[in-house]
Amino acid sequence: MNELLRRLFRSKPLAVEIVIASLFVNILFLASPIFVIQILSRYIGYGFDGTLYTLTAGMLIALVLGMGFNVVRTKMCAAVSAEPDRQLQAAVLDALSQLKTAALDRIPQAKIQEVMAAPQTVQGAYEASRIASVLDMPFFVLFFLAVFFLSPVLAIVTLLAVIMTMIAGKMNMNRSRSVDSTMREVLVQHRGGVNSAIHGAETVRAYHGGSFLRSIWMGQVEKLAELRERIVVQKSWSLAIVQGLNSLLKVAIYAVGAKQVVMGELSVGSLIGASILSAKTLQISTSFMQSVLMMGKANDAMRMINEFIGLPREASGGTAMKQYSGRLEFKDVAIAFPGATGPLFESLNYSIEPGSVVGILGANGAGKTTLSKLVVGLLDPGRGQILADGVDLRQLAPEWWRRQIMYLPQEPTFLNGSYKENITLLNPDIDDAKLNEVVRLADLRRFLDSSATGMETFVKEGGHNLPLGIRKRLALARALVGQGRIAVFDEPTEGLDVEGAEAVFQVMNLLAKQGVTLFVVSRDPNIIKGFGSVIDLNSKPIPKVGVIQKKTAAPEQGASMKS
Template sequence: MKELWRRISANPKVANEMYVASFLIAMLGLASSLYSTQVLNRYLSQGIDATLFTLTLGGLIALWFEVALRNARTRLAQWGCAKADRQLGEAAITACTKSQYGAVEQLPAQARREMLNGLSTIHQSFGTANVAALLDAPFALLFLLVLFMLSPALAVVALLVIGGVIVMSLVTQNMGREPTEEQSKLSIQLAGFHHTFASSTELVRAFQADELLKSGWGKTLGELQGARARLGHIQALVQNSSYAGGILMSMLVMGLGAREVFAGHLDVGSLIGANILAGRALSSLTRVMQMVEALGRGNRSLELLGQLARLPMERTEGTTLGHFAGKLSLEDLAFAYPKQPTPLFERLDFTIEAGSVIAVTGANGSGKTSFARMLAGLIEPGRGRILADGMDLRQALPEWWRRQIVYLPQDIQFFDGSLRENLTVLRPSAQDEEIIALCRELALGRYIDASPDGLGTVVRNQGQSIPPGIRRRLALVRALLGQGQLVILDDPSEAIDAEGCRALAAVLNRLVREKKTIIVMTNEPFIISAAQAVIDLNVKPTPRIVRAAAGKEAADSGVESAVAEVQHA
């Protein structure tokens, strides 16, 4: 209910207009009972057609105004709900894109998708229909008050029946909390199976995982259907209690009212009007009670979005340098993931001079990717600090720092859009000639030429249909277009063929000549041989640092010879 009231009261002027409209709608709603009373009391007793015509015309006019006011209130509610939905959507997207990387990654990807899918549930649960029902509910008291003026006894009967329906609805809705939460959790699990079936075709077919996955899917589906059945039973109880309450109220009002008529305390017209008033009062309240289940689902989705909103956000303010030369200093650096018994590394002290080439080696799981993400400012060290030209990265403005780096992550992902949009996301002003030149430099010319629309080719499914080696080189093009001074490459040669490795070596050689600082997470001999220092993460807990025996000139010639070795392989 809080979210509904928040949407209603978000704009005081619009809220006041909806309150006034709701009051007028309720007053005009009295016209139907007044019409029935007057027709039975005046027309049947006098038989004057003009009286019937006048009463009918008045009733139609009241109905027209009521419908017009309901339409106007609906438009106001739609405007308020659309604004609230947009604000929630923007907040959710901001939480996903601006929260600290490490905090977001602790939430499973499927859970994050379910949180964002909850925006549709919120839209349905807190939509205009439920806003209107909530605004109409208080005016049930108006109908009961008028009913009390006609017959206190009938008003008491109506009040007792309505109270019983409300209590029954609250009890059944409380019973539905557990199956609602269970349904939400099972829906996330089932969505995970569906994602695997839809996007992991090779896994399912090549390794015959279909039976195992179908078994897990069937078990989860069965549990989900059970939760839905329990929830459906509870919803049926709510609906049946409202239906039975309406029938019971009509019977009691008509039965007791007949005795009142027989005793001369009430006329027939007033009895019919009283029955209409009691029905309107019950209808206004049962509409609210019936939407409690939908509100529960909406509140559950709001709670999930709240988990996103509570994630710590990245800094929006920080220090910047007028010019970043490319020097990095690692001081007592240490990192460990939460609940990890031992750190990936600790007590790492090393200075990376501007323009140098550093290789970071290690087995799978040794921490190369975590180290790359730390240098890229995505995660923070557990201890120690990283200085960029003497400035602590924890004080740097994140957006500024990401413009200083050329970052190739290990897991390559694109978004659904054109290839040009994906490649120029760091620098949208880049011209096609520059993009294509970089693509040809990385031996991607044939791929671009073979694509039907060239750079306009649409990327689907996060680029998973693009061959891994080509996808990795396209990601390097994307990174290089940013023109950063610090180059951080996480396993750049993975899945790349010999031609691609020669192109990669040539690009690295060009970056060395441009005095870029290059840090490569790799186990490739041709890259390691070109490095001026190697950080070996296999040595725990303090990585071993192996410096080149020769000076920088020898190291530079080592780059040249390594490139030549690859180019002639």
């Protein structure tokens, strides 16, 4: 209820208007039982047509006014949730784009998908009809008192039916939340398996993984089927109880009321009016419990959302230098991952001058990509500092720092958009001449010209369907658009053909001549020959750093790196 009150009183004037509209909607409903009572007691008793016309006209007016207030109230209730729903969706999307990479990497993809869908659960719980049903609940007293005014005995019968309905609703709510929680956990596991099958389609086929997946999926599917069956049974029982109590209430009202009519304690018109009022009382309480159940599910979704958006984020502000030279310094840098027996590396101390060509060497799993991500600012060191022109990266504005870097990851990924939109992310306003030069340097022109839509070709599934060599070229072009003072290339020639590798050599040679600091992870001998100094991560736990010996040195910095 706290969330409903928060939404409702965001605009106090609107809340007051909704309450007033609810008052009129419920008061105007009283016209129906009053009409029945008056028709049966006055018109049938006296037979005066003027009474019939007057009562009918009044009833029609009440119906029209009731419909009008209902429509107006529904629109206002919808307005109550419009902005909070938009803000909630925006908060989840902002968190997805701003959470620290390390925090996001610890969450299974299927769980993230569930979090992204959670705002729809919240929206469904706070839609206009749900809000209206909660606001109708206080008027339960109005209809109960109306029944009590006609017959205290029938009021007690009505109250008993309402209490039974609310007890049944509360029990159903508790069972439903337990089953829903288990259902979400199993669905996350199932979606994770499905995602692995989609991304590993070749593995499934080449290594006969279908039977392995099927054995896992069948267990999950059977569990999901069992849970769905339990939900169906719960819903059927809940519906049966509500319908049964509704029918039982009618039977009890007419049975007890008929006895009162025979005894002269109640008129026939009052009996029918009491039946209408008692049914309305039960309907209000039933709708209220259903809305509370939905809002309970929404609260679970909100807790999941709040946990997600409460994860560590990248800084939204920070320092932005007027000019960055390209100098980088590691001071006692160490990093370790949760669950590891020790640090990946530690006590890394090294100063890199602007325009240097620094190589990162190490075996698989030594931490080469991790070190690259530390430089880009995608990860934070567990200890120590990384300084750019003497300023700690954690004090710099992340958006500004990323614009100083030309980053080519080992496994490039893209957003669902056109090639042009992906390439120009760091500089959407780049002119066509510079963009064409970037495309030429990345050796993309032939590939783009082979497509009917060229740069406007749409990237699907994050580019996973594209060959690695094309993804590397697109990522190289994307990096070059930034025109930063430091280039971080992680295995830049991996997966490239001869022409693609040659393009990388030329780009690195050009950047070296321009005085850009090159920070390169590579096992390519032709690139290694161009390193001026290296950070050797094979040395554990403290990496070895220094200038390459003359016998293995490449041509002087800025020289050609051709194969």
